[in-house]
Amino acid sequence: MALDLDYFRKQLEEEKSELEAQLGTVAHRNPDAPEDWVVTPPDLNVMPAAKEEMADQEEELENAASVEYNLESRLRDINEALEKARQGKYGLCAVGGEEIDEARLRANAAAVTCVKHA
Numbered sequence: 001m002a003l004d005l006d007y008f009r010k011q012l013e014e015e016k017s018e019l020e021a022q023l024g025t026v027a028h029r030n031p032d033a034p035e036d037w038v039v040t041p042p043d044l045n046v047m048p049a050a051k052e053e054m055a056d057q058e059e060e061l062e063n064a065a066s067v068e069y070n071l072e073s074r075l076r077d078i079n080e081a082l083e084k085a086r087q088g089k090y091g092l093c094a095v096g097g098e099e100i101d102e103a104r105l106r107a108n109a110a111a112v113t114c115v116k117h118a
Ligand SMILES: [Zn+2]
Pocket: 093, 094, 095, 096, 097, 098, 113, 114, 115, 116, 117
């Protein structure tokens, strides 16, 4: 396979730092499991003055949770792809083991399956 591994590894590392920076704004690392992120709850010392504010806070927490979920699952894909790169299996389909089309990897460096098995 003539994949430019350095290029893809760099793409993955860059996206990983971006994701971690974004995650840092809505969540913090689980001290017991560094790869796991926990949503940071809104400041509970600030008592909402009215019911509407309470609802706002709840909505905020829900949004943070869904943002966190999406970022974390993307981060997991990135880490998986980096792990595959370490094992020399980067760019191989997780289902059939065949080479993933390079154009597909350029569109998504963390793709783990070929188009057929997506
Ligand atoms: Zn496949």
